[in-house]
Amino acid sequence: MQKDLEIKFLSDFETNQNIAHKICRVYTTNRDAHNDLFQEITIQLWKNYPKFRGDAKFSTWMYRVALNTAISLYRKSTRTVKTQDISDFAYKIKATDYDDTEEKQLGALYKAIHRLNDIDKALIFLYLEDKPYKEISETLGITSVNARVKMNRAKEKLKNILNP
Amino acid sequence: MDVLENYKKAWVNQPEEQSKHSTKEIYKLAHSKSSSIVKWIFIIGILEFLFWGALSFVVPDSFYKVYEELNLTGFLKIFTVLHYIIITIFLYLFYNNHQRVSLTDSTRKLMKNILRIRKTVKYYVFYNLATVFLVSIVLNVVLFSDSEKLMQTMNPNNLAIDMSQIITITIVSQVIALIIILVLLWLFYKLVYGILLRKLNKNYKELARLDALN
Numbered sequence: 001m002q003k004d005l006e007i008k009f010l011s012d013f014e015t016n017q018n019i020a021h022k023i024c025r026v027y028t029t030n031r032d033a034h035n036d037l038f039q040e041i042t043i044q045l046w047k048n049y050p051k052f053r054g055d056a057k058f059s060t061w062m063y064r065v066a067l068n069t070a071i072s073l074y075r076k077s078t079r080t081v082k083t084q085d086i087s088d089f090a091y092k093i094k095a096t097d098y099d100d101t102e103e104k105q106l107g108a109l110y111k112a113i114h115r116l117n118d119i120d121k122a123l124i125f126l127y128l129e130d131k132p133y134k135e136i137s138e139t140l141g142i143t144s145v146n147a148r149v150k151m152n153r154a155k156e157k158l159k160n161i162l163n164p
Numbered sequence: 165m166d167v168l169e170n171y172k173k174a175w176v177n178q179p180e181e182q183s184k185h186s187t188k189e190i191y192k193l194a195h196s197k198s199s200s201i202v203k204w205i206f207i208i209g210i211l212e213f214l215f216w217g218a219l220s221f222v223v224p225d226s227f228y229k230v231y232e233e234l235n236l237t238g239f240l241k242i243f244t245v246l247h248y249i250i251i252t253i254f255l256y257l258f259y260n261n262h263q264r265v266s267l268t269d270s271t272r273k274l275m276k277n278i279l280r281i282r283k284t285v286k287y288y289v290f291y292n293l294a295t296v297f298l299v300s301i302v303l304n305v306v307l308f309s310d311s312e313k314l315m316q317t318m319n320p321n322n323l324a325i326d327m328s329q330i331i332t333i334t335i336v337s338q339v340i341a342l343i344i345i346l347v348l349l350w351l352f353y354k355l356v357y358g359i360l361l362r363k364l365n366k367n368y369k370e371l372a373r374l375d376a377l378n
Binding site for chain 1: 167168170171172173174175176177178180181184185186187190191193194195196197198200265270271272273274275278
């Protein structure tokens, strides 16, 4: 039984691991921290897997556990945001151009997200992942009306960082 | 169109992670050690418990002579037993909190549990500081209630100092010692648990603030 469960978990997680990687990118700014968080997410997913009843999609459940891990658990936070380097700045200017390549937009987006607080990061991440408000509210444990209000504030903040 | 929609497109089209893990690697990761804050609070609690426990074995018998002279051995024994019972209760609470934190809960519920952990830790620190304070009060009351014993304890070499001087010196030195010990302990707890709790605290405040907007 345990063995079957484990095989199922491993294959489910392997196919959905990109979700965890994206969360790591949102919450960390260097490779080491990324790997640390990824490891912690893996541990927590496996630890909580017996409680996963399968009435939701694996990926939905994974969003919740992985985000909560990122929000609440220890991670090597690299508080280097204060000293903004030149490339960061260049990204920001270019990103305001609409013709810019998606790659640069993505870079600017990540830089901006890194400056949000942990909860706003989660909100924006779920928005970018195109999650419905129902799912967002369930993940965060707030009403969906509330989720909307919060989302709008988080988006406003993000816009201000992207286009000051 | 919302300016963010543009970025969203870039987000959706972002390349997949390059260094993907195989099932074998995931297996290894899943079975490695967790570094969660809650777990560390629990572990440090146990270490502390063991440390103070071990210390009482190391302290030489002569240290307890003072208590004997003051007829406080009984008090000390009862107090020690009580102290360990309370510490055990705290350890149980830490463990319970540790078990209760489930990441499958909604973020808000998780934060509520985290708040509970913070409270437990805070009470634990207060309890420890209060104990030091109370024990020293008891010691002083006993000491001052019997001037002969006070003379004996504080002036074992029978130096020619009068009573009022002894009392002044005793009070001043006790107060200074007590303050130093309390500050040192407070700093110790602040350092050990402060670092662990800071992160949890920050996130909790964030969520509480969001909640207040509702």
